[in-house]
Amino acid sequence: MPKTQLSMTVNGQAVDALVEPRMLLVHFLREQLNLTGTHVGCDTTHCGACTVDLDGKSVKSCTLFAIQANGAEIRTIEGMAAADGSLHALQEGFREMHGLQCGFCTPGMILRAYRLLQENKSPSEDEIRFGISGNLCRCTGYQNIVKAIQYAAAKLNGVPFQEAAE
């Protein structure tokens, strides 16, 4: 099958490549661009480990062909920290609030939370839980992931983070 020309912007960098149309976006990111922070979890659109940000939407990159993202602007976990290595507020929140244990779901969680906070700067706990309902974590029980996102929201809003009493 002939390969197709593909252009996109990934983490601010222009990318041009030739791909087979059947190549999934997650395989393109991982295998052709070596951006292995985006994980393949269930490979069936359920778990959200492969979530990336595409043109202002959170998408599961195991369920899109790379060619569908032609012309798109994509952000992956590798594009979250600043150029000087300082962590994004979400990454800092996950570290400070113990929002990860094994870490497998974390890139997808962070990218999903990134878009959630773009759309809703101060989400309630319920809104956070609803917002990340397409991302599965088998370690944390989600408590600390919710706190990590609350931490990041507070930091991005420039207000002190107050942990809710349990």
Next chain:
Amino acid sequence: MIPASFEYHRPKSVPEAVALLADLGEDARALAGGHSLIPMMKLRLATPEHLVDLAGIGDLKGIRADGGDIVIGAMTTQHELIASDLLAAQIPIMREASLLIADPQVRYVGTVGGNVANGDPGNDLPAVMLCLGASYHVAGKAGERRIPAREFYRGAYVTTLAPGEILTAVRIPVPPSSHGAAYEKLKRKVGDYATAAAAVVLTMRAGRVESCSIGLTNVAERPLWAEDAAKILVGSSLDAATVKRAVAAAEAITAPAEDTRGPVRYRTKMAGVMLARALARAQQRARSA
């Protein structure tokens, strides 16, 4: 999982898309959001040799008022349905049902056209379309036609869409502003298809049901329009005895599959429970004329 090879096409207009589909014949499939088709391709349950991606066709996007109807382009995503102020104000059941589809990531990509045209009995919007009396705009090489949603579904994945035709828009008559509506869905977890779900749209006059329409999701090989159940309710005050008769009439037309969501009797009963809850909520929301 890696799908079989295919050739990718990205037409810029509806005529170009239908011409492509006509030329390529049975080996081609239209691609909308892809969140039904791509998983099938990964499992090699679908192996189209050509994909005709509809994403580049601007005419298939958008939500607009047209007389007494709202017309939604087929490639409008479920996320866009949820965000639409027009729908929230005039047909709020669209927002309520869309919020129960899959999960946020799927809703950013999944489209209204894909959801209603695929003929998957698990999809939520078809029963809502039956309930609302929607019609589908369809384009093929021979031209355009409209198909009432209530005549569209024949069986699991079997619709009256002819080979080479694509669904371009759904047209929904706006219910009276006094109407009440609700979509009740029982599911095991976020992202699951319904164990059973019910859509209700009704209007009330002087404390009695003036009009009522009911759709049921995933309790038969196709979405169901529960016409007899709705007729039983018209003229009633939604008293317990009448609701019970209507629920029995709705349960009588179900034929759910026995699967991991439960045995046939359970899913039938849950269709009735969802209907009773949807009726109660729709009644609360209706403004009596």
